[in-house]
Amino acid sequence: GAGVSQSPSNKVTEKGKDVELRCDPISGHTALYWYRQSLGQGLEFLIYFQGNSAPDKSGLPSDRFSAERTGGSVSTLTIQRTQQEDSAVYLCASSLTGLAGGAKNIQYFGAGTRLSVL
Amino acid sequence: AQSVSQHNHHVILSEAASLELGCNYSYGGTVNLFWYVQYPGQHLQLLLKYFSGDPLVKGIKGFEAEFIKSKFSFNLRKPSVQWSDTAEYFCAVVNSGGYQKVTFGTGTKLQVIP
Numbered sequence: 001g002a003g004v005s006q007s008p009s010n011k012v013t014e015k016g017k018d019v020e021l022r023c024d025p026i027s028g029h030t031a032l033y034w035y036r037q038s039l040g041q042g043l044e045f046l047i048y049f050q051g052n053s054a055p056d057k058s059g060l061p062s063d064r065f066s067a068e069r070t071g072g073s074v075s076t077l078t079i080q081r082t083q084q085e086d087s088a089v090y091l092c093a094s095s096l097t098g099l100a101g102g103a104k105n106i107q108y109f110g111a112g113t114r115l116s117v118l
Numbered sequence: 119a120q121s122v123s124q125h126n127h128h129v130i131l132s133e134a135a136s137l138e139l140g141c142n143y144s145y146g147g148t149v150n151l152f153w154y155v156q157y158p159g160q161h162l163q164l165l166l167k168y169f170s171g172d173p174l175v176k177g178i179k180g181f182e183a184e185f186i187k188s189k190f191s192f193n194l195r196k197p198s199v200q201w202s203d204t205a206e207y208f209c210a211v212v213n214s215g216g217y218q219k220v221t222f223g224t225g226t227k228l229q230v231i232p
Contacts, residue, residue, distance in 0.1 A: 003161075033220070042224030043208060091162065105150060105212050107220060109162040 002026075004110035006092050012116045013082055021077040021113045025094030032075050033095075033107065034067060038088040046090075049075060050097070082117045089114050120145040122211050124223035131199050132231050139194040139226050141183075141209035151192040152210040152220070153183055162208070168192065179203070204230045 005024040013019050025032050034046040045059040049069045060066070064082075069075040079086055093107040125140040143149065153165040166177025173185040183194045192209060209223040 035222075043222040045221070093162075105220060106152070106164055106167065107154075109154075111161050 004092055004094050004108050006090075006110035006113050008113060009111060010114045010116075012118065014118055015084060016081050018078065018080045019082055019115065021079075021090050021115070023075045023077070023092030023094075023110060025073065025075070025092070026108055027073075028096070029094035029108075030072065030097050031095045031105075032069060033093045034075070034077050035091040035093065036088045037091055037112070043091070046077070079115075082115075084117045087115055087117045120149075120211055120213065120221050122209050122221050122223035124207075124209055124226050126226045127224070128227045128229070130229045130231065133201055134198050135230075137194070137196040137199045137203070137228070139207055139209075139228070141192045141194065141223060142190050143192070143209075143211040143221075144190065145211060145213055147213050150212050151183075151185060152212075153177065153181070153192075153194050154208045154210060154222075155205050156208070156225075157205045165194075165207070199228070199230050201230045201232045204228060 004026055007022045011019055030051055032049040036044045036046055047054055047060055047067050048056040051072050052069050064080045067075060067077045089112040091109055091112045093109045095107045096104040121144045123142045151168040154162050155165045156162045165181055166175050166183055168175045168185045176182050181194060181196050183192055185192050206225045206227045208225045210220050212220045
């Protein structure tokens with residue numbers, strides 16, 4: 001597609017429920033990133049994919065968070081047993097590659113999924 | 119590990135005032151540097167970037183940033199801000215060899231008063 005697409009744009013869930021957030025990167029981009037943006041917290045890195053593998057998942061805040069990427073394209077971020085502190089905007093970005101540096105590292109962001117846990 | 123510090127969390131300026139937003143990073147090697155901007159209700163988007171060469175880089179909408187290697191800084195500037203510059207600005211750094219994740223600063227919210 002023309003840009004990074006995320007769905008849903010808004011998600012309201014009850015505490016304790018599981019949620020899945022989807023990211024469809026720009027076609028041909030091998031690197032995919034998930035971030036969380038909370039009030040006053042800036043951009044918090046969650047996980048990075050190069051292709052289907054995740055060489056860096058150091059930002060996942062707990063084992064309730066997981067992500068996968070299939071076919072080197074779409075990625076799903078899953079939050080199990082959601083808590084109120086999980087409420088935030090979850091952003092996905094893609095870049096041509098996570099390797100080599102330079103222009104290939106420029107990240108293109110989706111509009112995000114606003115998650116509200118009641 | 120690399121890190122990025124943005125000193126100002128919230129800046130309020132009147133239109134036509136000059137802007138300088140601070141960004142410092144910690145990494146000893148060769149870096150690529152970015153400023154991203156998020157206008158209200160819009161996606162994060164690239165404002166400008168530094169890879170190599172002239173340390174003074176020009177971006178969109180009259181923004182520029184200067185890479186000062188000795189100070190590990192990449193401050194963002196604009197001589198005269200407009201109301202439409204109201205946004206949140208993020209500095210980011212990545213070291214230029216091999217895989218390294220892009221590290222973002224915590225952001226600076228700029229409010230321009232007409």
